[in-house]
Amino acid sequence: MDCEDAKGKLLESYDSALSGDTKRQLETHLTACSNCARFAAALNKIDTQLKGAIVAPRLSRAFRAGLRARIDRQRRPVWAHWLPDAAYLAGSGAAIICCALLLPFPVLSVLWAGVLTATTGYSFQTLLLSSVEDL
């Protein structure tokens, strides 16, 4: 085994166990070669220092609860999203029907005027909300 082989085997020994034969050859080489022995010592020191320096932190206990809360918040807007529109539609519809029945004007004209007003109001509200969201 030459020095390059020995260094290769030394590096390999940190990933997977060497066979008995290779291990013996490596030990024989290290006993005879001070340069490779120093390389082996340096690798060993690096491994120990890396194990000490790179320590994985742990997730806090609040991690799961926080994630669950965020997922729940994410679900809620699905309801909140359509509710204002539905309320607006129902309110406008009811107001138009009341006006058509109560006001002393032709029913069809009142209905048209009501639909026009409600549509304009809805467009204005949507525009206003999207500008607020952009802010």
Added chain:
Amino acid sequence: MMKDEDVAELLRRRQFEGAFGLLLDRYQDRVFRLAFSILKEAGRAEEVTQDVFLKLWEALPFYDGRAAPATWLYTIARNTCFSTLRRESYRMTAPMEGCVEPSQCETAPRQAEIRQLLERLPATQREVITLFYLQDQSIEDVAQMLDLPEGTVKSHLHRARRALAEMMRS
């Protein structure tokens, strides 16, 4: 023990809650360590890990089975970390500076030496060797996280160790 195939099967049956629970149990720590290796700060890494699982939760109904669930999750995790880094790059300093406990920094002068040596490695070697020690020295995990073949991870590790040993001897 849960396997990725179990998750894929649940997703095929559209049982998203179950699949999400399994993925969370198996991968929350690994995703957190991957985030920590990129962001270098435990608090931020935890926040980003939540972002990653939130994105996963939203994306589960669209899982098409082309990639393994773990590969898919790690892709989401890497992309989320890198976009966070880009957004907050001004907050980032030297790697591993964010020791969790201040006392750990004070009591380990030797750790400063190895961190300085790590800094001198090329980025990929540094990332691979850092993740290797963060992930309980599992080459398989590191390969899956970085979407690299195991042989490539080993070769980066060998180069990094050889370079560190040479630096230490010089």
